[in-house]
Amino acid sequence: MAEVGTGRHPLIELCDVHFAYGQQDEILSGCSLALFEKQKLGVTGPIGSGKTTLLWVIVGLLRPRSGTIIAFGKERVKESDFYEVRRRVGLLFQQVDDQLFCPTVIEELAFGPLNLGKSQEEAWAIANEVLTELELEGYRWRCPYHLSAGEKRLIALASVFTMKPDVLLLDEPTAELDEKTRKRVTQIIAQLPQAMIIVSHDEDLLDSVAHARLVLQDGKLWDEDYSRRGG
Amino acid sequence: MEASQDVPWHLLGKDTEAPWLERVDPRTRLLGVFFFCCVLAFLGGWLTLGLALGGTIGLAIAADWHPRKILLQLLRVSAAISPLLLTLPWSTPGEVFWSAGPLRVTVEGMTLAGQTFLKVNTLVLFTTACLGGLDQFRLGHALVELRISPKLALLVILVSRYLYLVYDEYQRMRRVLKVRGFRPRLNRHSLRTLGRVVAWLVVKSAERSQRIQAAMKCRGFSGKFPKLFPSQIGPEDRLFVSGLVAVLALLALLGAFAGLP
Numbered sequence A: 001m002a003e004v005g006t007g008r009h010p011l012i013e014l015c016d017v018h019f020a021y022g023q024q025d026e027i028l029s030g031c032s033l034a035l036f037e038k039q040k041l042g043v044t045g046p047i048g049s050g051k052t053t054l055l056w057v058i059v060g061l062l063r064p065r066s067g068t069i070i071a072f073g074k075e076r077v078k079e080s081d082f083y084e085v086r087r088r089v090g091l092l093f094q095q096v097d098d099q100l101f102c103p104t105v106i107e108e109l110a111f112g113p114l115n116l117g118k119s120q121e122e123a124w125a126i127a128n129e130v131l132t133e134l135e136l137e138g139y140r141w142r143c144p145y146h147l148s149a150g151e152k153r154l155i156a157l158a159s160v161f162t163m164k165p166d167v168l169l170l171d172e173p174t175a176e177l178d179e180k181t182r183k184r185v186t187q188i189i190a191q192l193p194q195a196m197i198i199v200s201h202d203e204d205l206l207d208s209v210a211h212a213r214l215v216l217q218d219g220k221l222w223d224e225d226y227s228r229r230g231g
Numbered sequence B: 001m002e003a004s005q006d007v008p009w010h011l012l013g014k015d016t017e018a019p020w021l022e023r024v025d026p027r028t029r030l031l032g033v034f035f036f037c038c039v040l041a042f043l044g045g046w047l048t049l050g051l052a053l054g055g056t057i058g059l060a061i062a063a064d065w066h067p068r069k070i071l072l073q074l075l076r077v078s079a080a081i082s083p084l085l086l087t088l089p090w091s092t093p094g095e096v097f098w099s100a101g102p103l104r105v106t107v108e109g110m111t112l113a114g115q116t117f118l119k120v121n122t123l124v125l126f127t128t129a130c131l132g133g134l135d136q137f138r139l140g141h142a143l144v145e146l147r148i149s150p151k152l153a154l155l156v157i158l159v160s161r162y163l164y165l166v167y168d169e170y171q172r173m174r175r176v177l178k179v180r181g182f183r184p185r186l187n188r189h190s191l192r193t194l195g196r197v198v199a200w201l202v203v204k205s206a207e208r209s210q211r212i213q214a215a216m217k218c219r220g221f222s223g224k225f226p227k228l229f230p231s232q233i234g235p236e237d238r239l240f241v242s243g244l245v246a247v248l249a250l251l252a253l254l255g256a257f258a259g260l261p
């Protein structure tokens, strides 16, 4: 395998991260991983094993009990440390319903760039660029709540792209999609240049996209290096 | 509405095929409602109030409301205030019009009930015709731009998002119960199930609201809702304002001449 990005510093690095919800048992009990530039990392694992939790910990939505999170070369501890992380890391939620809340698709896509301080014209241009890229122009004025599950996911994905993230965290991006949309999403993901962590059970998706796979089980990430890509 | 990048900027975000009232800037509509309510509060007299209601119905029709929708709304509002309308005639002191035993229906009471009926219906119809088509975002942005209160605007946006969420979760649960053959009856099983549904609803909605908050954080939200389209005052706004001023002036004059302030 043409070792992707090794030798440089990883973009995201977790060291021995422990996490539990409140006083419950630990969901993550010593997770470590490193994500390098251009690397696409697949993560699988049984339902309820903590995959979603892991992604939330990376962007600081949940704070670990112990362990370190290093993102873009800096250790991230406080809430304010994670502002930059969230700006540069795009997270696609498993429940896309909760990610959408603007009255029209175009405003949904412009929401992120506007929050990052872009002007109205710039945000409009970026949003349209992404709509065109993903061939979603027909949805420009539609209301995001009233779309089908598959369409919602595409729009949510698009609204993550408009933030121009350096790293993508995709939580089951192809779940609940019909065959056609699933293929389309797989294709889109395959073409993306960004480094990403893909949580998925979709074998086709991981086969065609992931450079390496990890399995989350019993609170730990286990190597399952298939080395399928690039020989 | 089909739009491309060649559409002039000031038209973006404005649905050019929407009824004209929808194209009036939300700020103008909000201010319009405010002044209309203020003036109407001081008006009296059958003719004045009747004209006000007639004019408001005209506005609703001009805003593409179906007459049936208008009628339905009037009926609903009347039903809601019917306790007031039914008690006013015999609880207001004045010249007795008709009496039966201890009940005394007075002329003043009937006048008050009738005019209350007209006023409330006018107010509600005017407000819903003007603001009904606004989603929480446009309303929130209008509140911010009028410098009323950014906090209030945030509250409007978040509360309406939350209500939608609870409603959505409720619909989902109703579907689940239906699919599983649940039919509400007045027995212990039904009541227990409904109790669980309510508890579940609260838990689910709370969980989802946390996810929504997380999603907003991830997209750089920092307490201020950004706005994609610049607001612009256009010909529709001028039409709306001049029409409103003319009508309000007419009503005020009528009220003054009729000697019924």
Ligand SMILES: Nc1ncnc2c1ncn2[C@@H]1O[C@H](COP(=O)(O)OP(=O)(O)O)[C@@H](O)[C@H]1O
Binding pocket: A021, A027, A045, A046, A047, A048, A049, A050, A051, A052, A053, A054
């Ligand atoms: N907010 C929460 N509070 C308490 N427990 C939670 C919460 N969210 C998830 N869990 C629990 O944590 C475990 C891992 O959840 P999750 O990360 O969503 O798993 P996965 O995404 O792998 O299916 C599950 O057992 C789940 O019940």
Ligand SMILES: [Mg+2]
Binding pocket: A051, A052, A053, A094, A171
């Ligand atoms: Mg999950």
